[in-house]
Amino acid sequence: MSTTTRQGDGPLSRRYRLVTIGLLGLVTLVAFEALAVSTAMPVVARELGGVRSYGLAFSLFLTMQLLGTVLAGGWSDRRGPRGPLLAGLALFVAGLLVCGLSTSFPVFLVGRVVSGAGGGFVGVALYVIVARAYPDALHPRVFGWISAAWVLPSVIGPPVAGWLAEDVSWRAVFLGVPPFAVFALIALLPRLAHLEGTPTEPATMAAGERGRRALLGLALASGATLVQWGAQEVVRAPVVALAALAAGAVLLVVSLPRLLPPGTLTLRRGLPSLIAVRGLFTASFFAAETFVPLMLVQERGLRPLAAGLTLTGGAVGWATGSWAQSTRRQPFSRTTLLMLGAAVVAVVIAALPLGVLPQVSPYVVAPLWLMAGFGMGLCMTITSVLVLELSPAAEQGRNSASLQISDALGGVMGIGLAGAVFAALHQPTGDDGPVFAGIWFGLSLIAAAAVLVGRRTAPGTPQGAPALEARRTTAH
Secondary structure, eight states: OOOOOOTTOOTTSTTTHHHHHHHHHHHHHHHHHHHHHHHHHHHHHHHTTOSTTTTHHHHHHHHHHHHHHHHHHHHHHHHOSHHHHHHHHHHHHHHHHHHHHOSSHHHHHHHHHHHHHHHHHHHHHHHHHHHHHSOGGGHHHHHHHHHHTTHHHHHHHHHHHHHIIIIIOTHHHHHTSHHHHHHHHHHHHHHHTTOOOOOOSOHHHHHHHHHHHHHHHHHHHHHHHHHHHHHHHTTTSHHHHHHHHHHHHHHHHHHHHHHSOTTTTTTOTTHHHHHHHHHHHHHHHHHHHHHHHHHHHHTTOOOHHHHHHHHHHHHHHHHHHHHHHTOSSOSSOHHHHHHHHHHHHHHHHHHGGGGGOTTSOGGGHHHHHHHHHHHHHHHHHHHHHHHHHTSOGGGHHHHHHHHHHHHHHHHHHHHHHHHHHHHHHOOTTSOOHHHHHHHHHHHHHHHHHHHHHHGGGSOOSTTHHHHHHHHHHHHO
């Protein structure tokens, strides 16, 4: 990004105010939907008979987010973020409508699939808007503002969703969100016209590359779906489930290395390890968070409203951690902060089983999740900033897509495998305390692995390090 910044210019200065308001509006909308769905899901699963398949409502959303992310990356680099954003919002809203009107859990899952595809388009478009609308020096502050946009939804989302699910209808949680998308879009549309793409390769090559990545994205999403279904059904239909697991694994092995920067799966230093560590963060944190409201409602007897407020603490902690990394004078390197955040997440997830014990107040989970959110605020925002710093302008869309592929795939695998364990060990009587504890202990090990991989996110070549350090100095 070549744009220079005058002294005193900030994300809400006159120069950037309109695009910032539109960005924050969209993020607020997505945040409210995510927190509201997490709060209402125990009620939805119970009323539609889907408790055993509870995890699929989250993992399938992320699976289709993978496909949307792959398709949006090249589209954004070639044409700018306008098209992916409009397509993504249309799919996102359509999925919410399907969910809100569904009469069975399979139909509800279809709605989650459609919304997930839209979420992939929207996520990449937002990254490219940040990259092209703001100079490098403002990126840490903009991502800090974006994380802060989760605070208001985290405060009002769970209580409102809990109240709607209990006293009105869980359908209102889904049907009430779409009208608000219009307001954020109105603020962003005028600015999007100035952010068109600048293709760097012939149109024929670009078309061939687009087709290849679309097929790879389809293979990745299909593979993830087969792995989730196979893991979910291995107890009830072992032969078919194992075949699905094998086919899904083959599709993942064939497609994933071709959609991520070379060296990602072997943890090459720099950008590849940065992409990889993002998946470890999301696999541990979001899989752990998925089962927090269900445990509190099912095992400890809390109302959905009270259980949802635990997620509020996590979102507030996230925004605080994101703000902490954006301060101008930072005593620690970003790599050190990344490792610190991962360590916090690992310790907190390992402590979550305390909330299952009848001798311990269930409300201990709220402050624990506040700390986990702080760790994730550090980690996720730092990876977002670094991926733009390490990317040439012509590759910002693709590398942002790679980051979000890892993001979504980590969530898919974490939630999918945790959901499979829950489905296999779930007790119809509702006594699932040991199952929740085992799931969380396993996920804490994944977060611990992120600490080790985080050490490799610093640039690995002498040529790249000075340039990156110069950009960091400018940013601070």
